[in-house]
Amino acid sequence: MLRKEVNELLTQTGPGTAMGDLFRRxxxxxxxxxxxxxxxxxxxxxxxxxxxxxxxxxSDGRYGLMDEFCAHRGVSLWFGRNEEGGxxxxxxxxxxxxxxxxxxxxxxxxxxxxxxxIKLQAYPxxxxxxxxxxxxGPKDLQPPPPEFEFAIxxxxxxxxxxxxxESNWLQAMEGGIDSSHVSFLxxxxxxxDPLFKGAKGNQYNLADKMPFFEVxxxxxxxxxGARRNAENDQYYWRITPWIMPCFTMVPPRGDHxxxxxFWIPIDDENxxxxxxxxxxxRALTATExxxxxxxxxxxxxxxxxxxxxxxxxxxxxxxxxxxxxxGRTYSGVEGIAIQxxxxxxxxxxxxxxxRENLVSTDNGIIMARQMLxxxxxxxxxxxxxxxxxxxxxxxxxxxxxxxxxxxxxxxxCEEDLKARExxxxxxx
Amino acid sequence: MLSQSVRVTTAAESRYRxxxxxxxxxxxxxxxxxxxxxTALAELQELEWNNTQFGFYASGELQLYQAQxxxxxxxxxxLDKVDVVVLLITADSDVDAIxxxxxxxxxxxxxxxxxxxxxxxxxxxxxxxxxxxxxxxxVSLVADADTDTLIESLRAVRA
Numbered sequence: 219m220l221r222k223e224v225n226e227l228l229t230q231t232g233p234g235t236a237m238g239d240l241f242r243r244x245x246x247x248x249x250x251x252x253x254x255x256x257x258x259x260x261x262x263x264x265x266x267x268x269x270x271x272x273x274x275x276x277s278d279g280r281y282g283l284m285d286e287f288c289a290h291r292g293v294s295l296w297f298g299r300n301e302e303g304g305x306x307x308x309x310x311x312x313x314x315x316x317x318x319x320x321x322x323x324x325x326x327x328x329x330x331x332x333x334x335x336i337k338l339q340a341y342p343x344x345x346x347x348x349x350x351x352x353x354x355g356p357k358d359l360q361p362p363p364p365e366f367e368f369a370i371x372x373x374x375x376x377x378x379x380x381x382x383x384e385s386n387w388l389q390a391m392e393g394g395i396d397s398s399h400v401s402f403l404x405x406x407x408x409x410x411d412p413l414f415k416g417a418k419g420n421q422y423n424l425a426d427k428m429p430f431f432e433v434x435x436x437x438x439x440x441x442x443g444a445r446r447n448a449e450n451d452q453y454y455w456r457i458t459p460w461i462m463p464c465f466t467m468v469p470p471r472g473d474h475x476x477x478x479x480f481w482i483p484i485d486d487e488n489x490x491x492x493x494x495x496x497x498x499x500r501a502l503t504a505t506e507x508x509x510x511x512x513x514x515x516x517x518x519x520x521x522x523x524x525x526x527x528x529x530x531x532x533x534x535x536x537x538x539x540x541x542x543x544x545g546r547t548y549s550g551v552e553g554i555a556i557q558x559x560x561x562x563x564x565x566x567x568x569x570x571x572x573r574e575n576l577v578s579t580d581n582g583i584i585m586a587r588q589m590l591x592x593x594x595x596x597x598x599x600x601x602x603x604x605x606x607x608x609x610x611x612x613x614x615x616x617x618x619x620x621x622x623x624x625x626x627x628x629x630x631c632e633e634d635l636k637a638r639e640x641x642x643x644x645x646x
Numbered sequence: 647m648l649s650q651s652v653r654v655t656t657a658a659e660s661r662y663r664x665x666x667x668x669x670x671x672x673x674x675x676x677x678x679x680x681x682x683x684x685t686a687l688a689e690l691q692e693l694e695w696n697n698t699q700f701g702f703y704a705s706g707e708l709q710l711y712q713a714q715x716x717x718x719x720x721x722x723x724x725l726d727k728v729d730v731v732v733l734l735i736t737a738d739s740d741v742d743a744i745x746x747x748x749x750x751x752x753x754x755x756x757x758x759x760x761x762x763x764x765x766x767x768x769x770x771x772x773x774x775x776x777x778x779x780x781x782x783x784x785v786s787l788v789a790d791a792d793t794d795t796l797i798e799s800l801r802a803v804r805a
Contacts, residue, residue: 219804384655432787435795487657531651564651566660575669576802578730578759578786584802585788585795624778 220571220587228590229386229568231483232268236594241267241463242355243597243604245364247480247492248283248343249273249350250380258300267354268485272296273343274316277303282316283352284340289320314338346370348378349492365609366465367637368478368496376496377475377510379517382526383559386568387464387489388587391481393558394466395582397444397458401427403557406547408471411554413495413506413515417472419618419646422446422454429456433581434628438462438606439589441635442582443627448620454646455627457635459614460586462593462606467616468516470645475502476616477516487567490525493517493555498615499640518555527556535560613637617644671697672729674805677747678702680739686763686793687711687734693797698805699728703743721747725754730803733760733784734796737772741779748783760784761796 220228231238246266253262254275261274263286272286272295286294288307295314298305304321306313313322318340319333326332341352342360347369353360368376383390393399400408401423408420426446434441439460445453456469467478480492493516495502502510513519519528529536535551542550551560576584589605596602605611617634621627628635634644653659676698678687684702691700691711701710701724708724710717725731731751733744744760751758760780764773781787788795 219802428785430781430785430787432781434788435790531655532649534649534651560651563655566655566663567657570660570663573663573668575804578732578757578799578803580802581759581786581788581799584799587802588795588798623782626774626777626781629774 219574219576222572224587224591225568225571227594228587229388230486231387232486236598237463237590238267239355240590240594240597240604241483242353243359243361243607244355244463245344245351245353245361246464246482247349247380247490248352250378251345251348251350254281254350261296261298261300261305263294263296265484266352267483269354271341272298272305273350274298274300274305276300276305276316280316281343281345281350282314282318282340283343283350284314284316284318285338287338288312289336289338290323312336316340316343347376348373359603361607362609364612366612367498367615368476368494371496371498372501374501375498376494377502377507377517378492378494379510380490380492380525381518381520381555381559382484382524383489383491383563384487384531384567385489385559385563385565386486387481387483389562389565389569390489390491390559391464391466391479392583392586393562394468394479394481395440395442395458395460395586396580397442397456397469397582398429398431398579401429403548403561404554406541406545407554407557411514412509413474413477414471417474417646419454419456419469419471422448422646423456426454429579431579431581432627433585435585435589438611439465440582440585441628445627451623452620453623455617455619455621455631457617457619457627457631458582459616459635460582461611461614462604463590465606465612467614469616469618470643471618472645474645475506476643476645478616479516491555491559497643498637499642513553513555516554518553527559529553529556529560531560531563615643618646619644620646669804671804673727674698674730674732674800674803675724675728676700676732676734676800676805677708678734679704679743679747680736682736682738682765683734683763686796689793690734690797690800695800695805698800699724703747704740706743722750725750725756728756730757730759730805732796732800732805733758733780735760735762735776735780737765737769737776739776741776744776744779745783748780752783758784759786759799760788761799762787762789763793764789764791766791 311324318338320336429444448454475495593604
C-alpha cells in the first residue's frame, strides 16, 4: 500500500508538481517522427505532462513544439497555416517560428517592435531514431540527447509504436516492471505470437508460474530479476531493467527482437504507452516488421487514423469469453498490449493505492516507487539532479539467461545488461 | 450506447468502490541472522508497526523481542503464528541457519523474503556465499546498503 499523499505525489505530473518537475529533467518521447512526415505538413496537437502544445515542422525541416494557443486571442494553432518558416494563426495572421517567437503581426507596423514582445512557451523537439523527443525543463539544465539503444541502432533494426492509454502513467508503468503477470495474463500468447513463439525460455515461463524475485539497484534505476526453475540445478532468469523515470525493457525470447516501453504522462488520467522492438545486430526481417505493423507482440491494432487501440474501453476490449474458456487467451482479451491496458484501465484513472495488498514479490514496484519518491523530493527540496538523466544511464539491455543456482544475476550478467554496439543480446 | 467499461472506469464511478477493508492484517516476523544485523533490527524496532514481531536467531536459538522483553521461543512454534518471515541478513550470518529457517518456512508455506544488508567493509566472497544460500530459500531477495528499502517494503506490505 501507499499513503494517499505519496500516491498523489507520484501520480501528479502537471506544471509545478514534484513529479512533474522530475519528468521535466528528462528527454521524453513526444511523437513518432511519422506524425510530422514532411516540411510544412499539418501541425499536430500534443499534450504532455498536462500541457497542451502544438507540434510542427517548418519549411526548413526544423521541428517545433510550443504552446497550442495563439498569444492574441487564444485560438488553437492546430487550425494554423504552416508556411514559409512558421505557423500562422488563421484568425488574424499572427505567425510563430519553431522556438515560439512571434515573427509577424500583420496588423502592427513592422517597425513597432510589437512582435518582439510576444513569445509562446516552446520546447526543443529533436529526432533520435524514429521518435521526436522533447525536453520540458530548465534550459540551462538540458541534458545531451538520449542514447537508448533502440533509438540509436540503424533504422532497419528498430520499430516503434505508441498507443493511447486511459490511465495514469504509474499504474501503466508498474505493469512493465511486474514480470510475474506474464505467466498468467500473457500465457496464451507465448507460444502463438509471432514475436514471442519458439523460444526455449517460453517453456520455463509456462512450467513455473511462481517466479522468485531479486531486485538490484543501479545508478539510474533497478534490475528486476525473476527466476524460474530450469534443468540441472540451474535457474532461468528474466531481467527487466527500469531506468528512471519511466523506461522499462522486456527480457528477450530467443533470437526475437528485444522489446520495451516508455510510459509518458499525457495528463494525470491518460498516458502514452510507447512500445519498441529492436535487434542489436541485425535488420528486422520483413515478417517481423509486418507483425509489428499488424499489432502483434507488444504493439496493437488501431482505430484507423488514430493511435487509439482498436480494442478499447468503448467496445469492452472485444472481450471473448469463449477464448477465455478455451484457454486461447487467459483473460479473454486478445493481444499482449490490450491485455495490459484493459486491466490497467479497469483500475480507474488513478488507482487508490491505499487499498492495495502488495506482497514481497512486488518488491520491484515497491522499490521503483521509493526511488521516484526520493528523487522527486530531493529535486524539490534540494534541487538535486535526478538519476537517469545522462545518456550513459540509458545504455542498458534486458536479459534472459540460464545460470547456475549459486550465481547472482547482477554479477554474472554485468556485461550482458549493457548496450554494446553490434553485440548480440543475451537471450534464451 | 456506452460500453460497461467506459461507464465504470471514470473517476466519478471510482467513488462507489466499496471502502471496507479488503484484507486482514498479516503477521510479519523480521528475523535478524548474524550479530551485525542486530543494529539494523534495533532501528526497525524503534518505528511503529502493525502486526510485526522482531527476533534474533543464532545457534539454533530464537530470541523474540516483545514489549521490552526478550523471550526465548521455539522457531517452529512461532512459525505457526506468522504469515511472512523477513530474513535480515549480513555477511556474518550463519548460512546453515538461513537454510534451515528457509526450509522450515517452505514446509509450512510461509512466505519468506530476504533482505541482505551490504556492509562494504566485509569480504565479498563471504557475502556472495550468504547471498547464494539465501537465494535458494527466499521468494524475494533484495540487497542494499541501508535499511530504507526494507522499511519501505515492510510498509508496503502493511507490516
